[in-house]
Amino acid sequence: MFKPENFTDAVQQFSKLLPVDIQQARSDIEKNVKAAMSATLAKMDLVTREEFDIQVALLAKTRALVNELEDKLSQLEVKSNSAK
Numbered sequence: 599m600f601k602p603e604n605f606t607d608a609v610q611q612f613s614k615l616l617p618v619d620i621q622q623a624r625s626d627i628e629k630n631v632k633a634a635m636s637a638t639l640a641k642m643d644l645v646t647r648e649e650f651d652i653q654v655a656l657l658a659k660t661r662a663l664v665n666e667l668e669d670k671l672s673q674l675e676v677k678s679n680s681a682k
Contacts, residue, residue, distance in 0.1 A: 608635065 609628045616627065645653075 606632070 605626070609632045612631055613624050614657050616624070
């Protein structure tokens with residue numbers, strides 16, 4: 599889902615924004631922010647790009663099949679109506 603190095607980079611950038619006197623507690627803050635970010639993202643029920651692309655392809659294939667079946671049904675309805 600998310601790469602750990604992305605968390606580390608984001609947390610380090612965040613900690614650089616802290617005032618100098620707070621940077622003494624930097625490691626504790628980094629650890630807590632990283633844990634909070636991980637927990638929040640885990641609750642979001644996100645999917646990977648690969649999973650998303652697979653679902654897009656499956657949906658496109660299903661849509662094509664539905665269109666094909668609709669066309670066949672229309673043809674059968676025309677034949678049925680003309681036979682009456």
